[in-house]
Amino acid sequence: MTGFATRAVHGPISRTDAHQGLRPPVYDTVSFGFDSAEEIEQAFAGKMAKHSYSRISNPTVEAFEQRVLLLSGGRGAIAVSSGMAAIANVVLALAGSDTNIVAGRYLFGNTASLFTESLSPWGLETRFVDMSDLKALAGAIDHKTRLVFLESITNPQLEVADLKAITEIAHDKDVPVVLDNTVTTFYLCSSIKLGVDIEVVSSTKYISGGATSVGGLIIDNGIFDWKKSARLAPLTKKFGPYALMAALRQEIYRNLGSCMSPHTAFLQTLGLETLGLRIEKSCANTHELALFLEQHPNVVRVNYPGLPSNPWHGIAQEQFQGRYGGILTFDLESRAHCFRSLNALKLIKRATNINDNKTLALHPSSTIFGEFADLRKEEMGVRPSMIRLSVGIEDVEDLKEDLRQALERKV
Amino acid sequence: MNIQVNGEIVSLEGPVTVTALLAQQRVESPDMVAVQINGEFIEKESYADIMIENGAEVEFLYFMGGGA
Numbered sequence: 320m321t322g323f324a325t326r327a328v329h330g331p332i333s334r335t336d337a338h339q340g341l342r343p344p345v346y347d348t349v350s351f352g353f354d355s356a357e358e359i360e361q362a363f364a365g366k367m368a369k370h371s372y373s374r375i376s377n378p379t380v381e382a383f384e385q386r387v388l389l390l391s392g393g394r395g396a397i398a399v400s401s402g403m404a405a406i407a408n409v410v411l412a413l414a415g416s417d418t419n420i421v422a423g424r425y426l427f428g429n430t431a432s433l434f435t436e437s438l439s440p441w442g443l444e445t446r447f448v449d450m451s452d453l454k455a456l457a458g459a460i461d462h463k464t465r466l467v468f469l470e471s472i473t474n475p476q477l478e479v480a481d482l483k484a485i486t487e488i489a490h491d492k493d494v495p496v497v498l499d500n501t502v503t504t505f506y507l508c509s510s511i512k513l514g515v516d517i518e519v520v521s522s523t524k525y526i527s528g529g530a531t532s533v534g535g536l537i538i539d540n541g542i543f544d545w546k547k548s549a550r551l552a553p554l555t556k557k558f559g560p561y562a563l564m565a566a567l568r569q570e571i572y573r574n575l576g577s578c579m580s581p582h583t584a585f586l587q588t589l590g591l592e593t594l595g596l597r598i599e600k601s602c603a604n605t606h607e608l609a610l611f612l613e614q615h616p617n618v619v620r621v622n623y624p625g626l627p628s629n630p631w632h633g634i635a636q637e638q639f640q641g642r643y644g645g646i647l648t649f650d651l652e653s654r655a656h657c658f659r660s661l662n663a664l665k666l667i668k669r670a671t672n673i674n675d676n677k678t679l680a681l682h683p684s685s686t687i688f689g690e691f692a693d694l695r696k697e698e699m700g701v702r703p704s705m706i707r708l709s710v711g712i713e714d715v716e717d718l719k720e721d722l723r724q725a726l727e728r729k730v
Numbered sequence: 731m732n733i734q735v736n737g738e739i740v741s742l743e744g745p746v747t748v749t750a751l752l753a754q755q756r757v758e759s760p761d762m763v764a765v766q767i768n769g770e771f772i773e774k775e776s777y778a779d780i781m782i783e784n785g786a787e788v789e790f791l792y793f794m795g796g797g798a
Contacts, residue, residue: 366736368763368792558791559771561764 323506326389328592343382345585349373365569375573379581383588387536390591391505391518394541395564397572398534398584402501402521403429404577405535406468409497409517410434412563412571413550414465416442421459421494423450423469425476425700428688430468430499450480453488460492465549466517470499471508472635472644474673475683475707476700477622479631482638486514493547501525502646502673505538506598507639516543517563524674525598525645528590532583537572539563597676597712601645604678604718605710611719612649617656617726619704623647645674645710648683651726654703657682661706663725666717673709678718681707731784745784748777757790764791 336343351370353359361367370376384396399405410433414420422434424447434445446459450469460467467489472479482498489496495516500508504525510518520526522534545551545562554562572578579587602625609623624635625643635643651657661669661680670679671686681687688701696702710718733740735755746754748765757763765772766789772780782788 361736365792366790368757558764559766561771561791 323390324595327386327594331385331389343379343585343588345581346373346378347581348377373581374576374578375568377578377581377584379588380579380584383579383584383591384536386588386591387505387538390594391538392509392511392540393518393538394560395539397537397564397567398522398579398587399537399572400535400577400579401533402499402519402523402535403433404575405519405521405537406430406497406499407433407437408567408572408575408577409519409537410438410443410466410468411575412566413495413497413548414438414443415550418442418463418465418549419444419446419461421446421448421456421464421467423473423478423480424448424698425473425478426468426470427474427499428691428699430470431699432690434468450485451478453481453484456485457488457492460489460494464492464494466495466497468497468499470501471503471510471638472624472631472646474502474646475648475705477624477629477631477644477646477648479624479635479638481634482508482510482513482515486516490514490543495543495548502644503639504594504598506595507602507642507644510538511540511542513638514542516540522587522590523672525594525601526590527587528593528597528676530672530675530677531586531590532580534579534583534587535577537567598642598645600712601674601710602642604712604715605645605647605708606643607715608708608710608718608722609647612647612722615723615726617651619650619652621647621649646707647710648705648707650702650704651706652704654682654684657704657706659728660725663728664721665724666713666721667708667725675709676711678711678713679709681709683707733782733785734787736788736790745781748772748780748782751782751788752777752790755790765789766791 350372362369362371370378380398384398387396422445448455448459469480486496497517498510498515500510500518501521501524518538520536522536546555551562551566554565558565606625609621609626612618613621624631667678667680671681672679684696684701684703688696731742768787
């Protein structure tokens, strides 16, 4: 079983189902029985592969995690309640008070807020760097740095960093790299091949298969020696290379309670089966819309890594197998023009979210970045004249027609 | 020969691979178990090659644990 699509559809099936169902059942149960006190003792000690409590592990969620591992590679995977939960769990597992993390200067707004608003009062410093400036990255890492964090394609600036170069720099200083691979997933971007240590994904997006459910993933690619992590080194005595998985499953993830529901795991396992098909269609549509918008007289500029003129085109082509993701942004004359055009859309939805099967349009400055001051938004590359399109899998001519009539609306 | 598996004495006819021991012990979810032999973690890729000898202490660890 080697092809991505084959693996996505077929397996693995780790546990035998009593009825040989072709799809794992949904275990909507909080707790599980044991045949003896000795057995439940073994399970609590981690010596037996039996589930005890669904906040910690659940068979349907386990089946989803195993399918993710089969597709992404890596040592271990934990499914969580959201992409933000995945990020928070990883940072809490690796960093702490009086430490720092080095993050890409452009991050999803809520991620930036997590670092600067939620975690800084607990003594975590975040150093934002331009990840295309490798010297600046190297200079920002010191003995208190616990991880480097970046996104595979930044949202909505659509910058692409050289992951191989970044992981080399970080590893040279014994620091793990955490990649938010949401907008590319392990289908387009093999983080393990690029030397990334931990992959976090909002499985709400492409993986859920049509925006059915909110979820997240933490994948340990098994590259980093956790003896080099100040937080995890003590755990390596007992758990060796599984120190991160143990820290999460037996403490951080367990105590935070950011578990994925069995029903979500079922839906997202189903989503995995068509992941490749949907990403291909979404990327092809995005490319065509970028070219269409580039030619439209009302459009001031288009930003999409798939355009040869884009500064990130080369590195994106290399890292994402010749596809460039399903998001583009374009600028109109003004915020007012953006609002007028958005209001005129008939097919494309005015909605937040990305990588749904439906094409979605959003004005980032007034929504997902609305809480930031104008100067901060400018620093983050979020302009009032910018619209973000997350392109779905519809017939592309229908999308072009909707954009055309919306852009040309006068009032 | 005798080995220990999760603290229990197990009698075997002779040295076995990790793969064979997992099957012999009817370990559920062999994909999810981490295997330690004499305190050293064994990579999954080596399960079919590593031989478990007389007197070995084997630990099967799962990252589930318990709660509530």
